[in-house]
Amino acid sequence: MSDKNCRPALADKDAPVADAEVVFVGYPVWWYREPSIIDSFLEAYDFSGKKIVPFVTSGGSGIGPEAPARMREITGAEVDAGMRFPADASAESLKSWAENL
Numbered sequence: 001m002s003d004k005n006c007r008p009a010l011a012d013k014d015a016p017v018a019d020a021e022v023v024f025v026g027y028p029v030w031w032y033r034e035p036s037i038i039d040s041f042l043e044a045y046d047f048s049g050k051k052i053v054p055f056v057t058s059g060g061s062g063i064g065p066e067a068p069a070r071m072r073e074i075t076g077a078e079v080d081a082g083m084r085f086p087a088d089a090s091a092e093s094l095k096s097w098a099e100n101l
Ligand SMILES: Cc1cc2nc3c(=O)[nH]c(=O)nc-3n(C[C@H](O)[C@H](O)[C@H](O)COP(=O)(O)O)c2cc1C
Pocket: 027, 028, 029, 030, 031, 032, 033, 056, 057, 058, 059, 060, 061, 062, 086, 087
């Protein structure tokens, strides 16, 4: 995490990104940003013409403006400002948020 260029290997590259118009990218905030493997994921697929909606859990930090900006830079896609949830967020609260977007 101290090296922002670190790209941990993905276990597979089979996510059905090509079939989606909108891709929800969820992750826990680590050291105020996305875990490096999220950047590996974003680099591994073609997101052109798609919209990315980030959502995060954290102990208190917000999603911050930098993560969506970096996602835009990596993918060239439209990236939503995203949403932060507490670490113990319920499945219902995520579902309700997603359905009301
Ligand atoms: C390595 C590491 C770094 C973390 N950094 C932050 C942070 O910068 N800000 C924050 O609010 N929470 C931080 N957390 C707490 C996680 O965001 C929190 O545990 C997570 O969202 C809950 O999901 P989990 O149950 O999958 O870990 C960190 C946790 C870990 C393990």
